[in-house]
Amino acid sequence: MIKVLIVEDDPMVAEFNRRYLEQVGGFELIAVAPSVADALQILDRQEINLILLDIFMPSMNGFDLLAQIRKLGQGVDVIVVSAACDSQSIKKSLRYGAVDYLIKPFEFERFNTALAAYRDWVTMTKGQEKLSQAELDKRLLHPNPLPVLNELPKGLTRNTLKTVWENIQEMKERSFSTEEMANRVGVSRVSMRKYLGFLTEIGVIEMEVIYGSVGRPVYQHRCIKPENNLIKRYF
Incomplete structure (x- = not known):
């Protein structure tokens, strides 16, 4: 099971994310942290594989947590879950190593896609020392490109x-x-x-x-x- 920490200061949004997480197999919610300070304490005590991280929070924000994680060299992955849709926030999150970025509000399908892709990546790389180009492309190439002009996605008429x-x-x-x-x-x-x-x-x-x-x-x-x-x- 992939151990997950939700870092979100809004209790209703945290509950919303928790319910969505329950619907995706292979994940175990370890804790919900309402602040970066609380998240750092949990990371110090618990093994966490993945953080679902909000950006804008009181006191320290999500970028502070990302910077601290990288500074300490902790092997934890991060999916940003934020209402921030400006290019600077997105670029900064990716530079700090976020593996995906979900813009609030989003529906379960997008959440499920992000978590399923991460789970598949973890499964594929577990115990493997080397990857082929094809295997790497499954992770690095966007799995859901925008529709080709004049061409509808599969299932739409x-x-x-x-x-x-x-x-x-x-x-x-x-x-x-x-x-x-x-x-x-x-x-x-x-x-x-x-x-x-x-x-x-x-x-x-x-x-x-x-x-x-x-x-x-x-x-x-x-x-x-x-x-x-x-x-x-x-x-």
């Missing part, structure tokens, strides 16, 4: 995408949930998540997460470029 887009435009910039759009179009929520994920990737809609008083967070989507001609290339 042009007619359904057009119907989804027409319904989104009817919303007149009002936010909507995956379930609401699935009901309007007449497809499953699983299928609708794929279409909305694609539209988010090409930059015509955006997603935000809304935290209620109880239960899991709710994802809302909103059209940000209703007149964008890019989407028409895929019809």
